[in-house]
Amino acid sequence: xxxxxxxxxxxxxxxxxxxxxxxxxxxxxxxxxxxxxxxxLQLSSQFEITALYSPQIENAIxxxxxxxxxxxxxxxxxxxxxxxxxxxxxxxxxxxxxxYSTIMPLIEYSHKNPNLKYLFLExxxxxxxxxxxxxxxxxxxxxxxxxISLQGRKSPYVRRAKELISQGYLGDINSIEIxxxxxxxxxxxxxxxxxxxxxMGNGSDMISTTFGHTIDILQYMTGSYFHRINxxxxxxxPLQELVDExxxxxxxxxxxxxxxxLLFQGTLINGNVPxxxxxxxxxxxxxxxxxxxxxIHGTKGDIKLEGDAxxxxxxxxxxxxSGTSSNDISLNNDSSATTGYDAGKEITEVYHLRNYNAxxxxxxxxxxxxxxxxxxxxxxxxxxxxxxxxxxxxxxFPTFMDGLILERLIHTVYQSHFSSSVIxxxxxxxx
Amino acid sequence: xxxxxxxxxxxxxxxxxxxxxxxxxxxxxxxxxxxxxxxxLQLSSQFEITALYSPQIENAIxxxxxxxxxxxxxxxxxxxxxxxxxxxxxxxxxxxxxxYSTIMPLIEYSHKNPNLKYLFLExxxxxxxxxxxxxxxxxxxxxxxxxISLQGRKSPYVRRAKELISQGYLGDINSIEIxxxxxxxxxxxxxxxxxxxxxMGNGSDMISTTFGHTIDILQYMTGSYFHRINxxxxxxxPLQELVDExxxxxxxxxxxxxxxxLLFQGTLINGNVPxxxxxxxxxxxxxxxxxxxxxIHGTKGDIKLEGDAxxxxxxxxxxxxSGTSSNDISLNNDSSATTGYDAGKEITEVYHLRNYNAxxxxxxxxxxxxxxxxxxxxxxxxxxxxxxxxxxxxxxFPTFMDGLILERLIHTVYQSHFSSSVIxxxxxxxx
Numbered sequence: 001x002x003x004x005x006x007x008x009x010x011x012x013x014x015x016x017x018x019x020x021x022x023x024x025x026x027x028x029x030x031x032x033x034x035x036x037x038x039x040x041l042q043l044s045s046q047f048e049i050t051a052l053y054s055p056q057i058e059n060a061i062x063x064x065x066x067x068x069x070x071x072x073x074x075x076x077x078x079x080x081x082x083x084x085x086x087x088x089x090x091x092x093x094x095x096x097x098x099x100y101s102t103i104m105p106l107i108e109y110s111h112k113n114p115n116l117k118y119l120f121l122e123x124x125x126x127x128x129x130x131x132x133x134x135x136x137x138x139x140x141x142x143x144x145x146x147x148i149s150l151q152g153r154k155s156p157y158v159r160r161a162k163e164l165i166s167q168g169y170l171g172d173i174n175s176i177e178i179x180x181x182x183x184x185x186x187x188x189x190x191x192x193x194x195x196x197x198x199x200m201g202n203g204s205d206m207i208s209t210t211f212g213h214t215i216d217i218l219q220y221m222t223g224s225y226f227h228r229i230n231x232x233x234x235x236x237x238p239l240q241e242l243v244d245e246x247x248x249x250x251x252x253x254x255x256x257x258x259x260x261x262l263l264f265q266g267t268l269i270n271g272n273v274p275x276x277x278x279x280x281x282x283x284x285x286x287x288x289x290x291x292x293x294x295x296i297h298g299t300k301g302d303i304k305l306e307g308d309a310x311x312x313x314x315x316x317x318x319x320x321x322s323g324t325s326s327n328d329i330s331l332n333n334d335s336s337a338t339t340g341y342d343a344g345k346e347i348t349e350v351y352h353l354r355n356y357n358a359x360x361x362x363x364x365x366x367x368x369x370x371x372x373x374x375x376x377x378x379x380x381x382x383x384x385x386x387x388x389x390x391x392x393x394x395x396x397f398p399t400f401m402d403g404l405i406l407e408r409l410i411h412t413v414y415q416s417h418f419s420s421s422v423i424x425x426x427x428x429x430x431x
Numbered sequence: 432x433x434x435x436x437x438x439x440x441x442x443x444x445x446x447x448x449x450x451x452x453x454x455x456x457x458x459x460x461x462x463x464x465x466x467x468x469x470x471x472l473q474l475s476s477q478f479e480i481t482a483l484y485s486p487q488i489e490n491a492i493x494x495x496x497x498x499x500x501x502x503x504x505x506x507x508x509x510x511x512x513x514x515x516x517x518x519x520x521x522x523x524x525x526x527x528x529x530x531y532s533t534i535m536p537l538i539e540y541s542h543k544n545p546n547l548k549y550l551f552l553e554x555x556x557x558x559x560x561x562x563x564x565x566x567x568x569x570x571x572x573x574x575x576x577x578x579i580s581l582q583g584r585k586s587p588y589v590r591r592a593k594e595l596i597s598q599g600y601l602g603d604i605n606s607i608e609i610x611x612x613x614x615x616x617x618x619x620x621x622x623x624x625x626x627x628x629x630x631m632g633n634g635s636d637m638i639s640t641t642f643g644h645t646i647d648i649l650q651y652m653t654g655s656y657f658h659r660i661n662x663x664x665x666x667x668x669p670l671q672e673l674v675d676e677x678x679x680x681x682x683x684x685x686x687x688x689x690x691x692x693l694l695f696q697g698t699l700i701n702g703n704v705p706x707x708x709x710x711x712x713x714x715x716x717x718x719x720x721x722x723x724x725x726x727i728h729g730t731k732g733d734i735k736l737e738g739d740a741x742x743x744x745x746x747x748x749x750x751x752x753s754g755t756s757s758n759d760i761s762l763n764n765d766s767s768a769t770t771g772y773d774a775g776k777e778i779t780e781v782y783h784l785r786n787y788n789a790x791x792x793x794x795x796x797x798x799x800x801x802x803x804x805x806x807x808x809x810x811x812x813x814x815x816x817x818x819x820x821x822x823x824x825x826x827x828f829p830t831f832m833d834g835l836i837l838e839r840l841i842h843t844v845y846q847s848h849f850s851s852s853v854i855x856x857x858x859x860x861x862x
Binding site: 174175179228266274275277295302 | 605606608610618659661663665667692694695696697698702703704705706707708709711713719720726728730733735751753851852853
């Protein structure tokens with residue numbers, strides 16, 4: 001099976017679309033209108049926005065009008081929104097520092113909605129690990145199928161890499177190196193950037209977002225969590241220069257409290273593989289290096305993933321593979337294709353979708369997976385009606401548990417830095 | 432001044448050549464005959480081999496005959512060799528595990544030779560840090576001008592990079608990444624490789640040699656020692672496959688005790704610069720990456736050094752520079768050339784000497800520096816007659832003190848690994 005191709009079962013369903021209640025969709029700004037909204041629009045047989053909540057009801061009403069959400073109702077309070085039985089799935093895409101104070105009452109009130117099945121949360125989960133643990137717990141107790149937008153797992157390049165690795169085309173992985181430039185944590189700040197992403201304590205910074213998505217992708221591709229890690233965190237650029245949308249200096253410096261560089265190294269549980277990772281703010285002169293490079297080396301082949309932006313989950317990548325076909329490659333199936341007469345032959349693959357819009361595309365594929373899951377459960381008797389975590393499965397989607405495991409790793413990255421020590425994180429995926 | 436070009440004062444001297452006594456020169460095997468010997472041969476007005484010591488006198492005699500060392504005497508004991516007043520400089524190029532037991536009596540006996548001025552030792556200095564400290568001490572007390580073969584400092588690419596950095600072409604350095612493949616510590620072992628390099632306790636392994644030379648070069652180029660470091664050391668390949676000189680398997684596995692992978696990360700004292708470093712054994716399929724890559728990023732430009740072999744000190748490299756010329760670049764001199772009308776212009780440089788034999792060339796340049804120093808001291812009244820360390824100077828050559836500082840860092844790399852902690856190494860360069 002080609003795991004990086006879509007499942008064939010997800011056609012237009014012979015059923016009602018999933019009714020989506022949205023917190024954080026605004027017609028004129030933010031992430032949701034650029035990603036979640038067009039994804040839902042393109043999957044209009046599977047999803048339909050039926051409810052919007054905003055603390056300012058007029059914002060919700062304007063968004064309904066401007067986006068012509070003809071089936072949607074604007075709710076003035078979390079209580080009324082959460083209680084509405086016209087919602088199957090709640091999507092939350094707000095500042096992560098507000099997630100906890102929004103979700104806790106939301107889930108409490110949602111007991112009044114017997115139809116609520118899905119809770120879809122934007123990454124990062126919360127401002128602190130404790131909040132994330134509690135969010136996981138209450139959603140779990142409420143019996144919801146959770147989704148966390150670690151959408152890098154849906155990137156076609158990530159899936160192709162995962163497929164090559166799982167089918168043995170790399171042999172034993174023996175070394176991994178990651179380098180990324182996390183643009184907006186560097187020397188310049190776009191004047192229109194929200195200031196909260198440069199302040200500590202919001203749970204959203206270079207470590208949780210740039211590193212978080214990237215390391216989640218790495219674990220997902222290799223099928224292994226980390227064993228031991230060490231990290232060093234830097235704020236070497238305490239003042240950023242404000243620039244306009246054309247990059248011209250406004251001759252004003254503003255304070256930055258969040259990190260602009262992370263050194264991270266560690267070992268994967270599987271194979272004790274050494275992983276070296278350097279993620280930095282800024283976009284230095286880049287003649288020779290891409291802004292994102294993930295090198296995965298194995299005994300039989302190598303993968304390089306490259307991107308123009310240092311954000312693996314929203315960047316259109318290029319995948320390079322080079323390796324030697326061999327009789328010992330254990331393919332899951334279709335083994336005749338690469339064994340036999342051409343064993344020992346060198347194989348090279350360059351995989352790139354020229355017009356792939358990764359910002360939208362990966363979120364779109366996440367919604368596709370939810371639809372696949374939702375409608376399959378009605379037809380396939382042996383499918384579970386709910387699952388706790390995706391783990392490293394090709395199918396499905398990342399859940400709050402997957403998110404929580406990553407939040408724990410990120411928390412430990414800070415711990416390692418502050419304690420100047422190597423930390424064993426091998427128990428992190430226990431629940 | 433172009434620091435990467437040779438000093439113009441080193442012409443054929445109007446004086447006797449430096450008389451060299453050699454331990455470890457063998458006409459038919461080893462490192463010295465491929466490097467030190469041809470270097471001395473090409474500098475025959477500056478150096479002349481006058482004495483050889485070997486525990487097997489017949490080896491010394493054969494080497495004198497085969498290499499036609501007409502001025503050389505073979506000595507049967509360290510005592511007689513060290514006592515001979517026909518020697519100005521002793522060169523030692525033997526297994527590093529034998530350095531201590533050779534040098535201690537050598538220096539003791541050398542008091543009988545009033546002409547002895549130079550002691551030139553191959554890297555690594557010794558089997559342990561304690562031995563290295565003591566070797567430094569006795570050589571220092573004996574009043575010798577020491578030389579350690581950290582010859583990467585003489586690589587034209589390293590010097591060009593150092594020049595670009597010191598003249599401000601990178602602006603403030605803000606990130607460094609190093610990746611290397613240390614070929615012979617991988618899955619295969621050439622049947623003719625000496626087995627001691629695969630055993631622990633000899634002081635010569637991937638950490639001391641591959642990493643040691645590379646990190647010395649990095650510190651030298653940037654002009655900064657490290658502040659804090661963390662390391663993780665791996666022996667993931669405990670068995671190597673024996674191969675013949677054509678790379679064909681001999682169907683025999685042999686034990687390897689030394690590391691095959693080092694993860695190292697840390698900060699430079701100057702600028703708190705994050706440095707990420709991954710050095711591994713083996714030569715995996717390499718379509719996309721060179722076996723050595725050193726990326727140095729700065730606010731105004733970037734340098735990439737690439738090599739086909741992971742051993743920076745013996746590999747012919749390519750230097751790429753890309754940056755923006757600017758009025759704030761503080762040139763040491765000749766500032767008119769890059770400021771003024773072309774300020775802000777993008778500059779690119781590719782520096783490569785196609786036929787440069789780096790194995791010999793860097794050692795040759797080390798001998799040139801010794802000759803420059805030796806003959807200059809006779810003409811330039813303000814030159815010191817001896818110096819303790821080169822540090823980060825362009826001129827001169829690395830000494831036992833430079834070597835000792837590096838041995839201390841390497842020792843700490845092991846300490847950091849075994850203690851799972853970040854270690855402050857900022858006091859390491861104190862003497």
